[in-house]
Amino acid sequence: MRKFLLTFVAAVIVSVTTQAQVTFQWGSAEWNIENGRTYENINEFLADLPILTYENPAEYTFTMFTILAISYDVYVDNATEAIQAYSSARQGTAIALSYDFIEGHNYRIEVQEAILAIVNIVTYTADTVSTNNDKYSISFRINGPEIVNEYNYEASMSLAIFDQEAELTYSELDLASICTDLGINDITEAQLIGLNTNGSYNKAFTSPDYGYDFFDGWRDADGEYTVWGGGAGGGAYNLVGGHNPYPAVYCIKFNETCDTIKYYFYDYWIVYDPEEPGEIPATGGGVKRHAPLKAPETHYNSVIIDREDSDGTTKQYRRNFRVDPGSDYKANFILKTEEKAVLIHATMHFVSSEYDPDSVNGFADNSLEGKCIVYGIDGARKSGLTKGINLLVYPNGQTRKLYVR
Numbered sequence: 001m002r003k004f005l006l007t008f009v010a011a012v013i014v015s016v017t018t019q020a021q022v023t024f025q026w027g028s029a030e031w032n033i034e035n036g037r038t039y040e041n042i043n044e045f046l047a048d049l050p051i052l053t054y055e056n057p058a059e060y061t062f063t064m065f066t067i068l069a070i071s072y073d074v075y076v077d078n079a080t081e082a083i084q085a086y087s088s089a090r091q092g093t094a095i096a097l098s099y100d101f102i103e104g105h106n107y108r109i110e111v112q113e114a115i116l117a118i119v120n121i122v123t124y125t126a127d128t129v130s131t132n133n134d135k136y137s138i139s140f141r142i143n144g145p146e147i148v149n150e151y152n153y154e155a156s157m158s159l160a161i162f163d164q165e166a167e168l169t170y171s172e173l174d175l176a177s178i179c180t181d182l183g184i185n186d187i188t189e190a191q192l193i194g195l196n197t198n199g200s201y202n203k204a205f206t207s208p209d210y211g212y213d214f215f216d217g218w219r220d221a222d223g224e225y226t227v228w229g230g231g232a233g234g235g236a237y238n239l240v241g242g243h244n245p246y247p248a249v250y251c252i253k254f255n256e257t258c259d260t261i262k263y264y265f266y267d268y269w270i271v272y273d274p275e276e277p278g279e280i281p282a283t284g285g286g287v288k289r290h291a292p293l294k295a296p297e298t299h300y301n302s303v304i305i306d307r308e309d310s311d312g313t314t315k316q317y318r319r320n321f322r323v324d325p326g327s328d329y330k331a332n333f334i335l336k337t338e339e340k341a342v343l344i345h346a347t348m349h350f351v352s353s354e355y356d357p358d359s360v361n362g363f364a365d366n367s368l369e370g371k372c373i374v375y376g377i378d379g380a381r382k383s384g385l386t387k388g389i390n391l392l393v394y395p396n397g398q399t400r401k402l403y404v405r
Contacts, residue, residue: 024116026114029136031051031138032048037140038141038142042103045101046206051094053093054114062090063091064090065121068089068095069089069114070111072097072111072112074109082110085098086098102199103201104142106140107141111134113133114131145341147343148340148341149178149343150345151178151343151344152345153171153261153346156349157264157349159325162307169264170263190258191336193336195333202215203239217264221246221297224241224246227248230246232245246298249298250322251264252329252348261346265322265348269320270317272317300322302320302321328349332346374393375392
């Protein structure tokens with residue numbers, strides 16, 4: 001087997017080297033669509049993407065290690081400042097635009113440069129063989145539903161919430177109003193799509209190759225979709241902008257019936273070992289901070305907590321997390337039909353865990369004025385806080401969930 005693999009790799013290297021010595025001739029290029037085309041919706045656009053195909057007069061042989069790539073400027077609507085984008089193709093000269101386009105906008109594309117490159121499997125790099133600076137442009141519009149309303153929801157999370165599923169933090173949607181806005185009788189008549197930070201539709205919601213729970217609502221420190229465990233497995237690499245997924249920080253997602261938004265933050269528990277190497281001595285409330293690992297924007301935090309186990313004994317655990325107290329974490333969604341759509345904006349406030357669990361005012365932030373009303377998880381009004389989950393409703397309409405141990 002080892003001899004076979006070595007022979008195969010040697011043959012590939014010879015093939016790539018021989019191919020690189022062949023001169024590629026740049027022919028002219030053509031678009032597959034007419035200039036000024038109007039797509040009725042994003043689905044029609046995805047079914048017939050704009051493709052720029054270069055002629056190959058020398059009949060250069062493309063292999064799986066040959067890349068033809070273009071860099072191009074994207075002008076949205078009447079913008080004078082361009083967004084730079086890149087697209088590529090292997091084993092051919094037809095390059096489909098891979099930028100995340102959004103419904104309801106006009107686009108103008110201006111190709112600035114094209115390159116032919118060979119993947120070097122020995123050095124894991126791509127060596128440029130030839131470049132071309134011929135300019136090609138195309139304009140088109142993608143129609144979409146009319147945005148008729150926007151809804152804002154928010155909730156607070158804290159390290160005082162030990163079991164995030166049992167002590168669920170959530171927002172209930174005003175489905176009656178949303179259905180009225182969309183002109184439908186039931187929310188199942190609308191399509192739910194999670195939005196990337198640039199407003200484009202996340203492919204996990206639109207591609208038949210994936211599904212709604214591909215990312216399961218998890219986002220990185222920049223608010224982009226990512227996966228809980230990191231890595232590029234399961235095709236995640238192709239869905240997160242051409243790189244391995246960054247560490248998961250928080251999760252904001254809809255439940256299956258689309259009537260509730262649920263909030264989580266990344267954490268995991270391990271039995272505390274004071275001799276564990278690499279830890280920084282506790283300061284303040286016992287919070288330990290570790291140096292960033294992969295993404296500079298991601299913070300790696302931990303706190304030592306005394307927790308009672310099921311056998312009645314109390315152990316010290318180290319709880320690791322990536323959210324920062326005092327920070328807000330956001331996610332945006334769209335609920336749409338063919339004609340109308342509403343935008344859903346959700347914000348998770350991560351507050352300090354150092355508050356008096358027996359004081360409602362101790363949990364409220366400064367933006368919430370006035371005394372709140374306390375309800376139980378069953379919806380019954382209470383005279384004050386009790387053990388378990390308490391729902392706090394403030395005069396301005398905002399709600400908070402507080403768990404009292």
